[in-house]
Amino acid sequence: MRISQTPLDKLFSYLIRTRAKGVCERCRAEVGFNKLQTSHFHGRRKRSVRWDPDNAVALCFTCHLYFTENPLAHVEWFKERLGEENFTLLNIQAQSIQKVDIAAVTLYLKEEIRTLTTK
Numbered sequence: 001m002r003i004s005q006t007p008l009d010k011l012f013s014y015l016i017r018t019r020a021k022g023v024c025e026r027c028r029a030e031v032g033f034n035k036l037q038t039s040h041f042h043g044r045r046k047r048s049v050r051w052d053p054d055n056a057v058a059l060c061f062t063c064h065l066y067f068t069e070n071p072l073a074h075v076e077w078f079k080e081r082l083g084e085e086n087f088t089l090l091n092i093q094a095q096s097i098q099k100v101d102i103a104a105v106t107l108y109l110k111e112e113i114r115t116l117t118t119k
């Protein structure tokens with residue numbers, strides 16, 4: 001079953017791809033903003049981390065597919081990217097059940113985008 005993409009998901013994807021500046025965060029290929037895909041470590045069903053920038057990276061199609069087909073490599077790469085402590089914290093947060101304040105998340109993401117685009 002496919003999870004529908006909300007306007008907040010689109011805003012989040014925009015932030016992640018803007019942060020990457022058109023470059024795949026795994027292979028470093030310059031593919032451009034529109035060809036990058038937002039890849040979540042913990043799937044979008046886990047609302048506690050669904051819109052957490054630490055839980056997502058911008059990947060080219062090839063790298064996204066590679067991680068989908070190689071979950072152990074995905075774990076190791078994310079662990080290296082975040083560091084052991086932050087990786088553990090992300091996993092703990094992903095297991096928590098909490099109500100997400102959509103309005104607060106929206107404001108946070110918009111501010112992060114504004115910060116990235118006004119540098």
